[in-house]
Amino acid sequence: KQEVTQIPAALSVPEGENLVLNCSFTDSAIYNLQWFRQDPGKGLTSLLLIQSSQREQTSGRLNASLDKSSGRSTLYIAASQPGDSATYLCAVRGTYKYIFGTGTRLKVLA
Amino acid sequence: SAVISQKPSRDICQRGTSLTIQCQVDSQVTMMFWYRQQPGQSLTLIATANQGSEATYESGFVIDKFPISRPNLTFSTLTVSNMSPEDSSIYLCSVEDGEQYFGPGTRLTVT
Numbered sequence: 001k002q003e004v005t006q007i008p009a010a011l012s013v014p015e016g017e018n019l020v021l022n023c024s025f026t027d028s029a030i031y032n033l034q035w036f037r038q039d040p041g042k043g044l045t046s047l048l049l050i051q052s053s054q055r056e057q058t059s060g061r062l063n064a065s066l067d068k069s070s071g072r073s074t075l076y077i078a079a080s081q082p083g084d085s086a087t088y089l090c091a092v093r094g095t096y097k098y099i100f101g102t103g104t105r106l107k108v109l110a
Numbered sequence: 111s112a113v114i115s116q117k118p119s120r121d122i123c124q125r126g127t128s129l130t131i132q133c134q135v136d137s138q139v140t141m142m143f144w145y146r147q148q149p150g151q152s153l154t155l156i157a158t159a160n161q162g163s164e165a166t167y168e169s170g171f172v173i174d175k176f177p178i179s180r181p182n183l184t185f186s187t188l189t190v191s192n193m194s195p196e197d198s199s200i201y202l203c204s205v206e207d208g209e210q211y212f213g214p215g216t217r218l219t220v221t
Contacts, residue, residue, distance in 0.1 A: 034209055043202055044153075044212040046111075089152060091210065096166075097143070098210060100153040 002027045004092055004101040012107045017080050021104045023073040023090035031093040035064050035075050037086040038103075044089065048075070080108045112137050112205050114213035122219045123193055130189045131216045133203035138183035140206075144176070147200040147215075156201075159186050193220045 003026045013019055023033070032051045036044040048057045048064040050073065056065040063076040073090055085107045091098040113136040123129050133142065141160055145153040156176055157165040165178040179187045190197055198220045204212045 032209075036212075041200075041215075041217065043214040044204075046209055046211065049209040091153075093210075097155055097158060097168075099155075103152050 002030075002092060002094055002099045004090060004099050006088075006090060006101040006104050008104060009102065010105040010107075012109065013080055014109050015080060015082060017108075018076070018078050019080055019106075021075040021077070021088050021106070023075070023101050025071045025073075025092045025099075025101075027094070028068045028071055029094070030068065031095075033064075033066055033073050033093070034091045034098070035062075035073075036089045036091065038089060039086050047088075077106075080106075082108045082110045084108050112139060112207045112211040114203060114205060114211060116203060116213040116216050118216060119214065120217040120219075122221060125194050125220055127193055128189055128191045129193065129218060130187050131201055131203075133186045133188070133213055135184045135205050137207065140183070142180065142186045143204045143206070143210075144178060144186070144188045145202045145204065147202060149199070153202065156188070190218065193218075195220045 005024045007022045034049045035047040038044050050057050050066040061078040066073045088104045090101040115134045117132045144156040147153050155168050156171045157167045159165045159178050159180040161180050161183050175191050177189045200215045200217050202215045204210050
């Protein structure tokens with residue numbers, strides 16, 4: 001059974017810092033991995049999608065990496081801003097469904 | 111990218127009643143998913159709804175409690191039946207079109 005864990009559960013950093021969010025999964029047989037952000041009381045916004053054959057994806061200040069063999073993905077946020085404050089979720093795609101991680105609550109202080 | 115709308119956005123319901131949540135997509139998609147997000151928790155998949163077939167429910171979720179309809183490739187409904195306070199959650203629908211896209215969610219409070 002696939003289990004997805006995110007570390008840390010919560011993170012508070014001053015504005016401008018570079019930071020790394022971690023996502024671990026127990027079954028390496030995945031089709032893809034997707035990172036989302038969720039603002040309080042809102043739905044999920046897709047940030048990056050990494051196919052199983054890819055090693056990383058970049059979008060603006062965000063960079064996500066995938067190491068299937070070790071069951072890990074990281075989301076790197078450069079030059080963090082208060083607007084980045086949200087909960088970040090990773091989700092792995094198995095044979096027919098997605099399994100979500102436990103989430104990291106990020107607060108960027110001005 | 112797919113654009114998804116949900117109705118209602120929020121509701122407060124009395125225990126023992128039922129609520130039907132609607133999910134509308136702006137394009138035809140094969141796979142639709144319904145999730146529950148309990149307060150302070152991550153997302154848990156309730157069921158996968160493909161057009162033309164019965165929904166596939168995850169462990170811990172049953173059709174009598176969460177009946178789902180999928181009449182066409184752009185629309186689905188989830189009903190939360192015989193509600194109790196434990197059903198208070200955000201309910202989200204999503205679709206897969208290369209990647210997963212989510213609706214804004216329905217915040218349900220059961221009193």
